[in-house]
Amino acid sequence: MDLDERKYKILQAIIDDYIATAIPVGSRTISRKEGMGLSSATIRNEMSDLEELGYLASPHTSAGRIPSYRAYRLYVDQLMRVSSLPVTEYTNLKRMFTSRMGQMEDILLTATQALSELTEYTSVMIAPSVHTIKRVQLVPITENTALMVTVTGETIHKDTVIRIPDGVSPDQLYMLSNLLTQRIAGKSLSELPEIFASLSEELSGQQSLFQQMMDSLQKQLKPDARSLHVAGAAKMLKHPEYSDMGRARNLLSSLEEQEKMANLLMQHSGMEFSVAIGPELSDTGMQDCSLVTVSYKVGDGIGTMGVIGPTRMQYGRVLSVLDAMKNVMNEALLSQKGLPGENEEQT
Amino acid sequence: MDLDERKYKILQAIIDDYIATAIPVGSRTISRKEGMGLSSATIRNEMSDLEELGYLASPHTSAGRIPSYRAYRLYVDQLMRVSSLPVTEYTNLKRMFTSRMGQMEDILLTATQALSELTEYTSVMIAPSVHTIKRVQLVPITENTALMVTVTGETIHKDTVIRIPDGVSPDQLYMLSNLLTQRIAGKSLSELPEIFASLSEELSGQQSLFQQMMDSLQKQLKPDARSLHVAGAAKMLKHPEYSDMGRARNLLSSLEEQEKMANLLMQHSGMEFSVAIGPELSDTGMQDCSLVTVSYKVGDGIGTMGVIGPTRMQYGRVLSVLDAMKNVMNEALLSQKGLPGENEEQT
DNA sequence: GGTTAGCACTCATCAAAGGAGAGTGCTAAC
């Protein structure tokens, strides 16, 4: 079952070649490769073995071989070399984030677009989900409505409209906000129910208001589809595997289903790196794609970004780009706090 | 130069047919149409005239004719009949908005998706831009930063992170917010500079803080690319005009350029309806598309939504869908305020 | 004079046929 040294080498050469060209690779192509030193006939025999082992497949009798999903799995796990991103590219990337970057949203948007530009594939990103709250404040809108602003980190905040019972003044809302903030700050989602329970005893008569606040807090702490960014979907059409219209449309439709995509990414959340190949994505309708993801941290929140491409993906390149992006984003998010002297890590 | 009754009728029949089928229409097809009562030969003569007048073109000698951009212009301006949306579809549409709709964002998202579903084209939407402010509030985040929340309407609000000078307490921020709100509420962008001038005299020493707030207010009042929604881009691939990969990619890339799209929509902002056909869109890289837009109002803000499709677009249908959507959105946004009894119009 | 039937002509589209090229599998020799 195990492959010997030579088979590994040949398989790697085949995959490398196929990733680069997208055309089935023949025995002669490999035998002519630098450092191979074997005739095409020998390669042919080895290829035949590899096919039997399930690593290669031939589209038809007299085409070359193409790697199977299994081969890509092996490639990613063992054969691939991941070089770090060239310095020039890395500095370019960094520069994109040092210009007038404002909000979290801007950073995510820029990162998503850059990811797609650098890889020539589609990129997806979900904003970090957060689990503790720093501050809650009610901002009056009309007599009977207020905006509930939740600050969950230096850079992340969300809002919902809340209905206010009659006869509650703006100043009362302010007091309430302060009280709530005091009790809630630093607590996690699971602790909220007790806090609310004790609070509503203290401040009885405001049940409906509390209930609303509780509900929206819970909603806000869950990562939602709205925090999903997708960039470079059109880039997929560049790759020959999507010259078939039906396939292309399928893929693009999947990418547009924000909920689905967000869930998919969430599944990989927290994993430092992860690579899902072809059939491993079958429940998402993207059977002939691969998804490479990395997670990044912002404060105590974890976000995930990924690159979607054909199974014949430049895994090595994509991984190095993602790794670089993770670093650059971290730096950007740290410096973005606007608090020189408070940065926890190196600049 | 003017066309007689019969030419109008024939041209209309040709355009209708071409819009429905996307294949060049021949003289026989038209002559067989109900209520035409002319032989193919006669139609042929008329078509020949129409071609000379620039309303028709033939892809090659023995294909039928296809309408020119000029013909579509004429069609939209004079020939087309816009029926209002069938009642069943309208009620379906309404139902989508009556379920648990929360924020403005949700409504926009739903509307954009529905628009694309109903028309089978791509839809775009920008959130209403606003010109007066109802309330400003600073919410402390850390020692040195605060979130500036601006409420500009019952449903619209934006936020930016602001840097706070040392030694300003949360309560001071609250006071400041109230003072600012008092002075600013109901004023428009152009009046802001004076207000700030007089305020900064009163509260000297807080120049940098004021400057920041001023800057972000101005930024917030401008509609930005971030408020753009696009839905159903993949739908374009369904239409035969985009079976050519290069063309399809061009279009999809354009759709991804949020800034460009937002600007394009802004150009049509305020117009009740507008239709831009083919070459009229040439500066956007979508020469062979058409864009139909309508504007909708939310409070004193005006938003714009549109549908992008091939020049061979079902203009009548699209217009009626957009009109219906405008109404439904208005209702949704009114009822969404959560203030029964305060609705300015019928429910 | 407008309308129509008839006919020659044009051109895209489709299917069939044949050649070229790439690649394989097998066999026999090294």
Add this chain to the structure above:
DNA sequence: GTTAGCACTCTCCTTTGATGAGTGCTAACC
């Protein structure tokens, strides 16, 4: 174990011819 050689397979491309839709023109018709 490795390699050269060769027959064989199958896709891809081009050519060819048939089909059919549609036009433009002319001459006849009302």
